[in-house]
Amino acid sequence: MTPEEFRAALAKRGVELSDEQMQQFQTYYEFLVATNEHVNLTAITKQEEVYLKHFYDSLLPALEVKDIQTRALSICDVGAGAGFPSIPLKIAFPNLKVTIVDSLNKRIKFLEELSQKLNLTDTHFYHARAEEFAGKKSEFRESFDVVTARAVARLSVLSEFCLPLAKLNGRFIALKAQKANEELADAKYAVATLGGKIEEDIQTALPKSDETRHIIVISKKKPTPNKYPRKPGTPAKQPLQAPQGRK
Numbered sequence: 001m002t003p004e005e006f007r008a009a010l011a012k013r014g015v016e017l018s019d020e021q022m023q024q025f026q027t028y029y030e031f032l033v034a035t036n037e038h039v040n041l042t043a044i045t046k047q048e049e050v051y052l053k054h055f056y057d058s059l060l061p062a063l064e065v066k067d068i069q070t071r072a073l074s075i076c077d078v079g080a081g082a083g084f085p086s087i088p089l090k091i092a093f094p095n096l097k098v099t100i101v102d103s104l105n106k107r108i109k110f111l112e113e114l115s116q117k118l119n120l121t122d123t124h125f126y127h128a129r130a131e132e133f134a135g136k137k138s139e140f141r142e143s144f145d146v147v148t149a150r151a152v153a154r155l156s157v158l159s160e161f162c163l164p165l166a167k168l169n170g171r172f173i174a175l176k177a178q179k180a181n182e183e184l185a186d187a188k189y190a191v192a193t194l195g196g197k198i199e200e201d202i203q204t205a206l207p208k209s210d211e212t213r214h215i216i217v218i219s220k221k222k223p224t225p226n227k228y229p230r231k232p233g234t235p236a237k238q239p240l241q242a243p244q245g246r247k
């Protein structure tokens, strides 16, 4: 998808980007590819692929969950890497307040520089493991309207990173490509244990492509018990699973 096709596809979905926003996406693309020469940020570097598979893909949550487009929501993006999905969301919807946490400091440094280049306001970057960032003593626990994550871990593990960060009545929105159905079934126990409720699995696709995407919306119904998230590494090693015989 060329930048102009990107703009037209979004306009078709009711999102009009200004020339300035288009320039921000272009600056993002150029800085991503230049930095990628010496810092491992992405395997996708062709312009048309970055616009489709990173930029447009990152905007899918806002195309499907409309209040992201207009409200001054606080968003925490867990494991954003080179900024996906939250930086494209912030460029397209400057109303958002974005916090990113990633365990790789080189990526956080890239994002800090990127944010300055794009003149973004209300963006905050933290080098930390999600398990610590969301811990019971953390000021960030249960403080965000929306928590997002793309390509970080399977849903049962991701729920333990993300649900503790969502406010009561807030949402955790996971961006998934394949195997979403399997992951959802496998994550039911974890989601319920952590205070969440699976609300929707919105199936969608990238334009001019048969690649399906799932936007999974989980609402935070109850506070997360203090013992979660467990210590760094444990959620991935021992994902929360129903005791034998329970579903």
Ligand SMILES: C[S@@+](CC[C@H](N)C(=O)[O-])C[C@H]1O[C@@H](n2cnc3c(N)ncnc32)[C@H](O)[C@@H]1O
Binding pocket: 078, 079, 080, 081, 082, 083, 084, 085, 101, 102, 103, 104, 107, 128, 129, 130, 131, 149, 150, 151, 152, 161
């Ligand atoms: C495959 S990348 C995906 C990056 C981005 N979300 C995307 O969709 O392109 C996964 C990212 O999650 C980060 N990550 C993995 N486990 C993490 C954890 N426990 N806490 C914080 N960040 C984590 C990694 O450092 C990496 O930048």
